[in-house]
Amino acid sequence: MQVIWKGAVSFGLVHIPVRMYKSTRENDIPLRMLHREYQEPIHYSRTCPKCEEEVPWSDIVKGYEYEEGQYVTFEKEELAELASESSREIRIMDFVDLADIDPIYFQKTYYLSPEETGQHAYRLLVEAIESTRKIGIANVTIRQKSSLAAVRVIDGVLSLVTMLYDEEILGKEQIPDLPEREKADRRELDMAKQLIDQLTGNFEPEKYRDEYKERLKKAIEDKVEGREEASRAPEEAAHGVLELMDALQASLRLLNPAGQADKGTGNKPHHSRTKSRSSRTGA
Known part of the structure; x- marks a missing residue:
């Protein structure tokens, strides 16, 4: 793995030198933009509208527009100096x-490994977080981007999850056409809770697949092999417009065709599940 950041985790006067690594990878199928007629890739250029010439990276600075058409500019070194303190x-x-943090705040997860001089303190912090089942809230600057972050343990490894600041979260009052909150019908609510119970199990991330990517791979194979029609998404079953109660009852019958749906909300899930990976985390 390539190191993307070096620094230290600190709490109180404890200082743990660490290296940061990615914990995820992009797994999309790359599709390029082509000219339809000539089947050639489209290129983008950094062009200045005033001189109408392509601008090399060495002539590019970053700027903030404080008034229309008026900018203050920063050289790369100036921005690096501003970020250097933290x-x-x-x-x-x-x-x-962890339960106190709404998932809306979480962004991207990284792994942290100790430098040689920080291994003892690293193991101490891992064990302390696991035993207290807490997570640390920290500030961090990665590649000149300041972020709130959560320091937690995943499978015995210290990790950092970048987070949004509260000012970056849009309030629900900005969502148009939200219905007024009202009391649900008791029978509908009981059936909805029963449906949730039937679908409840442990989180198994390996069971979920990117179905669009699988269809796209098949379509690429079809086109490469010269088959006339590329693979398409399976046709959805035709459903009439169902009343809410009818939809709930039909869903329960589909999950439990043996007729157990009418025995109340205490039914166990009809399918077995294995232990979740998340249950092995330290927080």
């Missing part, structure tokens, strides 16, 4: 319960 430290400010 860019090499993951400073834990608080420890909280």
